[in-house]
Amino acid sequence: MYTGLLHTHRLVVILFVLLYLIKLILLLNNSLAYEKFAQKVKVPEMIISTLFLLTGIGMLTQISEITTFIWIKMALVFGSIPVAVVGFKRKxxxxxxxxxxxxxxxxxxxxxxxxxxxxxxxxTSQTITDKADPNYNAVEHGKVVFLSYCQACHGADGKLGLSGAKDLTLTAKTDAEIMEVLQNGKNSMPSYKNTLSADEMEALAKFIQSLKK
Ligand code: HEC
Structure with a gap:
């Protein structure tokens, strides 16, 4: 159900973007063709815009959590509507x-x-990330998460210290304190509240502790 919606939504969005790109190019060229084209695509445009919104709303009802990323995307899309209406009507x-x-x-x-x-x-595909699995290893799990999210500043071994990052092999923080930093961020370190799951944060804490030994 969700993938079907997603594919339809993508297709509709691509049509929508193409339509507006063509309109924009014609408008920028002061072309007479703009009026003609705009008139011609009026009905298809209404259908595409409606499908755009309906498939978007349909997808929203299927996802469990609306992340900051989705909020930004929605703000851009909804913000663009009045701007487009005024822009294209008044040329x-x-x-x-x-x-x-x-x-x-x-x-x-x-x-x-x-x-x-x-x-x-x-x-993560080669690593067991399910805590309930008997072969689960938190340090291994933490390592793959660390390599994709943290090594840019901390380095693969935790020692890099870019942009004021702490050398993680020297940290005195407990698991709970590390998870706190991940939740809330600290100075130039971003918060991972919306990116990482609780299991991933716990695994990261275990991995960081393993760097110290
Ligand atoms: C944009 C760079 C950046 C990224 C990416 C980053 N960090 Fe940090 N990290 C920092 C900075 C800077 C500090 C020091 C914050 C302070 O105390 O002022 C820090 C501090 C920490 C600390 C506290 C260390 C201590 O002893 O005080 C931990 C733990 C930590 N980071 C873990 C992580 C983990 C795990 C990730 C990946 C999920 C990560 N960091 C991603 C920049 C980053």
Missing amino acids: NKVLAILSVVMILGSYGLAEVNKKQKSAKKEL
Whole structure:
């Protein structure tokens, strides 16, 4: 059900973006063709926009948690609607460009997010990440999560210390305190509240403790 919706939503979004790109190009060229085209696509445009919203709302009802990422995406999409309406009706080029940039931006965000998710999947696919599995090893699990999220600042061995990051092999923090830092972030270290699950944070704490020995 969800994948079906997702595919339909993607297809509709691509049609929507194409339509607006064509309209924008015609508008920017001051072309007479703009009026003609806009008139011609009025009905298809209404259908595509409605499907865009309906499939989007359908997907929202299927996901368990609305992340910050989804909020940003929705804000961009909903924000772009009034901008597009005014921009294209009044032939205000700046607003028309802005609305297309907002839509493209939210589309780009979705693609980046998808890549990050599949990168994470690849790394974790060879590691047991289910705590209930008898062969589960928290340190191993923590290591794969660490390599995808933390090594940019802390280095693969925890010692790198980029942008003021602490050398993790010297940390005096307990598991609970490490999980706290992950929840809330600290100074230039971001919060992982919306990215990592509780199991992943616990595994990270175990992995960091293992670096000390
Ligand atoms: C953008 C860079 C950056 C990333 C990415 C990052 N950190 Fe940090 N981390 C920092 C900085 C900077 C500090 C020092 C914060 C402070 O105390 O001012 C820090 C501190 C910590 C501390 C506390 C160490 C101590 O002894 O005080 C822990 C634990 C930690 N990071 C774990 C992680 C884990 C696990 C990840 C991956 C999920 C991660 N960090 C990702 C920059 C980063």
